[in-house]
Amino acid sequence: MKWIDDDAAKVVLLDMGLETSDEVIAAMEIDKVKSAQNRARATPLDDTRIEGISAAAEKGVPIPKIVVRKEAKGAYVIAGGNHRFAACATDRDIIPVHVIQCTDAEFETACRVLNTVVGVGMTKDERLAAALDDIQRLGITQAMAAGLYGVSRSQIAKAAVDQDTRRRVAAILPAHVVKQVPKTHLRHLGDLSRNDHILKAACMLISNAKLTVRQLLELTKEAKAKHTEADQLAVFEDAVTMHCSERPRVIPRRKKSEFASTLKRIKNLEGVQSWSALEIEASEMDVWIKQLDEAISILQRLSKVSG
Helix, strand or coil: EECCCHHHHHHHHHHHHCCCCEEEEHHEEHHHHHHHHCHHCCCCCHHHHHHHHHHHHCCCCEEEEEEEEECCCCEEEEECHHHHHHHHHHCCCEEEEEEEECHHHHHHHHHHHHHHCCCCCCCCCHHHHHHHHHHHHHHHCCHHHHHCCCCCCCHHCCCCCCEEEEHHHHCCCCCCHHHCHHHHHHHHHHHHHHEEEHHHHHHHHHHHHHCCHHHHHHHHHHHCCCCCHHHHHHHHHHHHHHHCCCCCCCCCCCHHHHHHHHHHHCCCCCCCCCCCCCCHHHHHHHHHHHHHHHHHHHHHCCCCCCC
């Protein structure tokens, strides 16, 4: 078996600030269970790929060394190269490896990155999420994260805006509303999402009215045509009122008559002969409801007092 340095892996690790040292170890020192868990998404090994690597090795094709980390108890865990190890090493073999010294967080990132480099497992969305996570935890730049995860800087920048928007939504809205707002909708708000008031109104509209992306785009276009943020907000608030107002309830005729009679007694409304003549405004109803609730509460307390 001919092993050669994995220069691509070394460059990627060096970009992360991790240097490697070359060692020769017994294959039986590899912790296979932990190594499998550290693969991207912990997906099963691809048998076809293993067979291809094995066939290439038998023909004398050099195989890049695997990258490992030495655990405190002396065992080694594979960060990159599970397929190569499965194809080319048995417990009786002695193999050369690249060893990295790193923290747990850095090792987790190295596992994801190295598996991404060789094309295993991670979807584009997962790579973007992992890149944002590394930017926050490790303090690396967007440019470095883009190189590590094979995505563009513009994609990372857009994903960062989306992530920030979701966090703000979670901070200003109830959890049940947040769950009903798809990420795809928020992305179409653009610069309008920077205003928390507009963001809140838009999310309430999406949640309650079940807007399609096309409907939201039309509304967003209308709002962007306005010159002030107040006017932009008004577009969404008007839409909330129009789409989310409660449907008028159908009140039985007998109940209307009883209610009108009751109001005549408690409010001394002269000349009220019918329901329609009341002409009660919604705001006035709210005031009456509050007053009645307070009166009922007082009566309930008085009923418990003797004398």
